[in-house]
Amino acid sequence: MDNIKNSSTSGDELRPYQTQGISEIFKIWRAGKRSILFQMPTGTGKTVLFSEIVKKGFKQNKKILIVVHRKELVEQIKDKLLSKNVELGIIMAGFEASPDRNIQVASIQTLSNRFIDEPNLIIIDECHHAKAETYKELWEKYPSAKILGVTATPIRLSGEGFDDIFDELITSQPLKYFIDQGYLVPIRHFVCSNPNLSKVKKSKGDYATKMLTEVMMDNSVMTDLTDSYLEKCMGKSMIVFAVDIEHSIEIAARYNQIGIKAAHIDAKTPTNERQNILSAFKRKEIQIVTNVEIITEGFDFPECEVVQLARPTKSLALYLQMVGRVMRPAALKKEGIVLDNASLWLDHGLSYVEREWELTGVNKKSKKGFVDLNIAALDNNGFIVKVNRNKPQEIKGLSLIELNAEFERLVIFEGLLKFSKSKNFNLLNAYNEYLTYLESKHIRFTEIEFEYVRNRLNYLNKRMPEYKRFNKGYWYHQAKKFEFKKPKWEP
Secondary structure, three states, X not given: OOOOOOOOOOOOOXXXXXXXXXXXXXXHHHOOOOEEEEEOOOOOOHHHHHHHHHHHHHHXXXXXXXXXXXXXXXXXXXXXXXXXXXXOEEEOOOOOXXXXXXXXXXXXXXXXXXXXXXXXXXXXXXXXXXXXXXXHHHHHHOOOOEEEEEEOOOOOOOOEOOXXXXXXXXXXXXXXXXXXXXXXXXXXXXXXXXXXXXOOOEEOOEEOHHHHHXXXXXXXXXXXXXXXXXXXXXXXXXEEEOOOHHHHHHHHHHHHHOOOOEEEEOOOOOHHHHHHHHHHHHOOOOOEEEEOOOOOOOOOOOOOOEEEEOOOOOOHHHHHHHHHOOOOOOOOOOOEEEEEOOOHHHHHOOOOOOOOEEOOEEOOOOOOOOOOOOEEEEOOOOOEEEOOOOOHHHHOOOEEEEOOHHHHHHHHHHHHHHHHHHOOOOOHHHHHHHHHHHHHOOOOOOHHHHHHHHHHHHHHHOOOOHHHOOOOOHHHHHHHHHOOOOOOOOO
């Protein structure tokens, strides 16, 4: 922003990518652009980033307005700014106004009925909501203010972007960067249910709620919810996303009936009751919280280990917001688990694939746009199963993986193995045919492929009649041949 200097920060809280993000924002403002849309994945500290900008402006006596759409976000931002010794006012029902304060945090609902002096800067948190008319009025109401919108998902339900209200989009590093650096945990997706949504009508771009509830309340679908939790992640802390209040209450009841402590919350849950439930969840006195679009934004509980998706949606933004609740790292937490009981992977692909965000929406021409269907499944032994999106029931209970180059080739190996078994060939025939295939394509055999093939054939070898088994010491010599790390001798 022109009139807030981007002076160096103490940096105690800021991570390198946050510092870089702030630098890019100021660079674009200096170039004369008014409104910036800033994208960074859920759990990577968007609030920390824009709070640092607010702190700079506060020290320079600038007027800054922060606009949100939910009370929980007002509270979260207030606490963060107070921790930075920033004096602020709250513009929201139930709070005493402090109009003399330069920094104001406002709910959009209350702000629309009040007038404040024009700020130097307007910050819109979770700004994927910003196309609502009440948000768009901010551009007209305060024509001289710079505007910064922040979100993990710069896209609307329809796939449209924000090029009509923002001048520039800044995207952060790919999600893989944050996982590799330990800022987020890896995600494992399980295919748990495949509800039949073919007869559910659409309303305003998404599934019609009443019809959707009827499908998701079917006893077999509801039973799959509890069964998948018991099978895949019994004992772990979990958030469940339901279709509506009736559905959410019934899910909580089903878990309580089998002895797993669960509670329901929604927008109508009294504030004190909601806070008590979430506090008990964080203390692990409650194992499961079911909700209706309350914990998609502004909820920080890194210890949550699982999200269960029981709410089918056509919204990519909502899908990513839901999964994002389980990606924050915590002590002893190695991964986040997604129980997909709503077949969301079919509509949106895996949550962690790189998406090419554009100001106009998602790049629909890129296979990494809306849905990356270059996916395979892993069985309970870690072996690849080919995915047929027209027969999702075939992979129920399996985890999904993104097919990188090596895994794509290993799908070919699985085909060669299937052929060898059908012809009653020696198991090693598939391995030798695979090496021949790689050589014909001038592709180097990698150690990852070697380990997969070795483990796969050893697994099958144990189940063959003794006279047809190969000596597992064979792999020792193969590792030496390819200069791989030699496996333990397996006579």
